[in-house]
Amino acid sequence: MLILSRQKRSFAMRLQQGSVLIESMVALVIFSMGVLALVGLQSAMIKNSSDNRYRAEAQLIAQTHIANMMALVEMRQTILPRWIRPKSNPSCRMVR
DSSP: OHHHHHHHHHHHHHHTTTHHHHHHHHHHHHHHHHHHHHHHHHHHHHHHHHHHHHHHHHHHHHHHHHHHHHHHHHHHHHHHHHHHSOSSOTTOOOOO
16 A cells, blocks of 8 residues: 555656646746737837827927917018008008
8 A cells, every 4th residue: 555655656746747847937938928018018108209209399390380470470460561551641551
């Protein structure tokens, strides 16, 4: 009986002999896939943040140009007619 139980234990130990190595390799593969996913996510976030910075800068430039154009139109409508129109003849039309 004692001999039979030793044989069973040794057979069971031989079956489980490489299981720790296989489990650790599987865990390493899963961990490395997670790290690679995080690296890919970080690179995508960096690319998107730089794209957003360029878009914000382009929007600021466009708004500045629009504001300058609107100010120029307003200046032409308010200030320039006073300079062009002679004071003696108020019915004179603005030159465009």
